[in-house]
Amino acid sequence: MAKTFRSWDVDQIWLLPPSVQDLVPAGSVAHFVREMVRESLDLSAILDTYTEERGFPPYDPRMMTALLLYGYTQGVYSSRRLARACEQRVDFMAVTALQQPDFRTLSEFRKRHLKALGGLFVQVLQLCREAGLVKLGHVALDGTKIRANASKHKAMSYQRMQKAEKELAAQVEAWFHEAEAVDGEEDDTFGADQRGDELPDWARNKQQRLAKIREAKAALEEEAKGQDPPPPVDPEQPRRGRPRQHPAGVPKPEAQRNFTDPESRIMKTSEGFQQCYNAQAAVDAESQVIVACDVTQSASDRNQLQALVEQIQVNTGRNPTELSADSGYCSEENLAELERREIRGYVATGKQQHGQPAPAGARASKGERTQRMKRRLQCGGYRSRYRLRKQTAEPVFGQIKAARGFRTVLLRGVEKVTDEWSLICTAHNLLKLAASRA
Numbered sequence: 001m002a003k004t005f006r007s008w009d010v011d012q013i014w015l016l017p018p019s020v021q022d023l024v025p026a027g028s029v030a031h032f033v034r035e036m037v038r039e040s041l042d043l044s045a046i047l048d049t050y051t052e053e054r055g056f057p058p059y060d061p062r063m064m065t066a067l068l069l070y071g072y073t074q075g076v077y078s079s080r081r082l083a084r085a086c087e088q089r090v091d092f093m094a095v096t097a098l099q100q101p102d103f104r105t106l107s108e109f110r111k112r113h114l115k116a117l118g119g120l121f122v123q124v125l126q127l128c129r130e131a132g133l134v135k136l137g138h139v140a141l142d143g144t145k146i147r148a149n150a151s152k153h154k155a156m157s158y159q160r161m162q163k164a165e166k167e168l169a170a171q172v173e174a175w176f177h178e179a180e181a182v183d184g185e186e187d188d189t190f191g192a193d194q195r196g197d198e199l200p201d202w203a204r205n206k207q208q209r210l211a212k213i214r215e216a217k218a219a220l221e222e223e224a225k226g227q228d229p230p231p232p233v234d235p236e237q238p239r240r241g242r243p244r245q246h247p248a249g250v251p252k253p254e255a256q257r258n259f260t261d262p263e264s265r266i267m268k269t270s271e272g273f274q275q276c277y278n279a280q281a282a283v284d285a286e287s288q289v290i291v292a293c294d295v296t297q298s299a300s301d302r303n304q305l306q307a308l309v310e311q312i313q314v315n316t317g318r319n320p321t322e323l324s325a326d327s328g329y330c331s332e333e334n335l336a337e338l339e340r341r342e343i344r345g346y347v348a349t350g351k352q353q354h355g356q357p358a359p360a361g362a363r364a365s366k367g368e369r370t371q372r373m374k375r376r377l378q379c380g381g382y383r384s385r386y387r388l389r390k391q392t393a394e395p396v397f398g399q400i401k402a403a404r405g406f407r408t409v410l411l412r413g414v415e416k417v418t419d420e421w422s423l424i425c426t427a428h429n430l431l432k433l434a435a436s437r438a
Contacts, residue, residue, distance in 0.1 A: 020097050023090040030070055030091040032434040037066040041123055045116040059101050064109045068117065070095050072427035075404035079107040114411075118419030121293065121426045122315055128289045128433050129316065138285035138385060139320040141308055141329060142393035143301045144401065145276040146421070147408040148264030152275040155258040155266060261412040267299040277409065279421050282308045284320075285392040289432050291316060293425040295418040301328035306337045319343050324389040327351055332367035339369070346386040349374040400428060 024030050037043070046061045070092070071082045083103035085092040101109075110117065128134050258264055258275055267276040278299055282292035292311035296304055305325060313319050319341045327348040338345040349370050377384055400406050406424055409417050 020094045023094045030094045033070040034066045079103040114419045118422035121422040124429045133287040135286040136320040138322040140389045140392035141325040143280045144397045145269045146279045148275045150260035150275045154260045263414045283393045290425045295421045305329045305334040335369035
């Protein structure tokens, strides 16, 4: 007897169209994000920009915001992938109510309202607090390198700029003379009013590259002039340390500038040196909710602790009870700031050795606070609260970079990248909030 199978008729037409609520299961994050945007978030900063009554009605900004936030929670970031998902994925259809905005519309909406979208981080954090996810009993700080939207091969050092500028200037000058000679010959052959007197493409491209090099070289020189001058030298006292390799106010030979994204920097990553930004996050140990975030151009974390602690206080209204951070954040000034705010700190004073209970190596700084911190970590041993750092901050970066695939920013410039990172952190907190209400 032949087995009977369920009917599979791809041409079957539905008698009654389904509701968007029926496209995905009731507990889906798509429903959660959509309703959160509709009911709980204040989008007046976006809505108030639409004042023109004429013209074709645009897409509802609330729908566009929900689409972006949901896309970020699913690891879909580019406008083209978002537009494709609106056509192919039913969970995205449940967010947009079957609307299909074009990728250019999505891209322009994100660019136009990037600052307001980044500002949603504080609102979502407030919802996490109301849900009891933010305790601030222990907060861990950490930074991760996010690749810039630029190739490291499009960067050039100041020393190389000086050499390339002279070489290209000589080539362009020679080509100008050659072009003039060719113009004279063509005038004799074709006549003075005929086309043929333009510069060749190969000369024009070199001119453009020379202009870019000169622009980048001038920018490096301007940055060097803006740096603090060295302290005055006493002629009676011999100068200690290595002799100065270059005069004050002049860029170092190894100083680099990227032609694609001049505000990004070369940083060391697990995959070697890359063009990057340094993304910062302060994470609550109770639920791995991000309570503060920022982006810096510096590869070092040393100067970021005070800014993150201040942002925690602004975002939540109070300081955390405890704070842990790796050795990159250790300095006398940072430890003094924790004492001033009455935050019990657990900041590594050196890299942890394998098999040892706590970081034991002393940093170059021999300050009193650094020594006290070193003793605190050693006395705590394996039970030190410092152990919470790795299980709090680093998994968050793993979820963002590995699980949701955010390793390269889409935008360029530190201000735009900062807002983009805030949007990423907002999506992360939304997933934590959704999981708590499941």
